[in-house]
Amino acid sequence: MADPKGFLTTGREVAETRPVAERVKDWNEVYVPGSLLPIISKQAGRCMDCGIPFCHNGCPLGNLIPEWNDYAYRENWQAASERLHATNNFPEFTGRLCPAPCESACVLGISQPAVTIKNVEVSIIDKAWDTGDVKPQPPERLSGKTAAVIGSGPAGLAAAQQLTRAGHTVVVYERADRIGGLLRYGIPEFKMEKRHVNRRIEQMRAEGTKFRTGIEIGRDLTATDLRKRFDAVVIAAGATTARDLPVPGRELNGIHQAMEYLPLSNKVVEGDFVTPPITAEGKHVVVIGGGDTGADCVGTAHRQGAASVTQLEIMPRPGEERSAGQPWPTFPMLYKVTSAHEEGGERVYSVSTTHFEGDADGNVQSLHLVEVEFVDGRPTPKPGTERVIPAQLVTLAMGFTGTDVENGLVSQFGLALDERGNIARDADFATNVDGVYVAGDAGRGQSLIVWAIAEGRSAARGVDRYLTGTSELPAPIRPTDRSLTV
16 A cells, blocks of 8 residues: 555645636636646555445546555555546546546545545646656557547547557547537636646547547438448537527527536637636626536636626535435545635525516526425425516526437437437447447437446447457446446
8 A cells, every 4th residue: 555654643634726816817727737736646655445345336437546656655656647548438527527426435534534536636647747758659550440539528428549559440520620528618717727638639640540520410410421431430529508598588688598608718718719708797697506516607707807706506505415325335425615616606506497588688687586495296386586687698507308319310320219318329339320339428318427437438449349340448337337326
């Protein structure tokens, strides 16, 4: 193990963030560059190298956490990077964006603050990039087989990299103008700078993966044409159908889905716009939805100079400690203060929007809400609690209901859907159509980045076996596996 007494002698320390007044003026990551390396070896030494490391169960990738904690403690960064990459194609993504179910399952977390697994992970991979330990891994020989991957989010990129390294010729199709999917346009720059995505794409290009942007399968290229060109297809198009809010006034100008709003600020950083077409500058902003996407909208609005920011959530405020109904090692629903929430704004729980009001020009001006309580599991309005708040920009961040079916991808392939509207698949991640596989949110439904990467790796094994009759690629999860929750 690392330090046998580390968990007794060292307290938990996390990455230092830049001052709020400084970071809201730019789009750089909120953390102080280099602040982890002076403390991270001791933090890794808090790992107890448990006889049964439940962090493995918490992580769908099966990351070898005690092993790379030990190497990080000893500052053997090359060995730590090798163990990290053994199970995860993109640890710099998960180290920044994953909510860390591994830490919720940490054995130390039963009685003390858990090991800072995410911080150790991101320190290892950032050090590996700095020292040149991350290199392209092209295949020794080509199989002569071809595969198309639809979608370049974490599931699609993981599947593509695995299949390329197995010797297949892989082309990734992305309907946006740049590769990365939600990593590119759904995650604000202050949570993950896109240079991390760019250098992984360049690594994949050097390995042989090909990328095609601005092509939407179903519209720009039919499923029939794609199947003629490739021996196998992986659908990793995500669950991009956003949940809407069908209340009076929804049609007013200034009410947008989060994924209509967030990508525009990323395009500003990319240099596509000087000012985004949708901006919070000088406006009273309301974000409907209390999850991570809602927090991304909050942080974006702060940086655009909003007059005020209010985030609404229909559920009650979670507790700050585990409840009896959410015992270790499950992933609990806890009250989180993200970097965006540290920057200001108001969070309102147990409320539901009844309708919007606008001005004479059809622009939203206010939002009417009512407090709710849950009766038999359903939100029920509390009489006499109605009120009005100003709202000149409203973003809907209420989650996603399934994969896009309007572009023709599902119908053209003839894909079967499950009872939740996701693309159905078997134990090998294969759909009902021969040679067509599905990975990520398109098959699982809205989920976490760590599950997307695990799905991409597992689907790649199914495709590799389909193309060659056997496979040595790892499959960390089954399609039916779910998070360790209550």
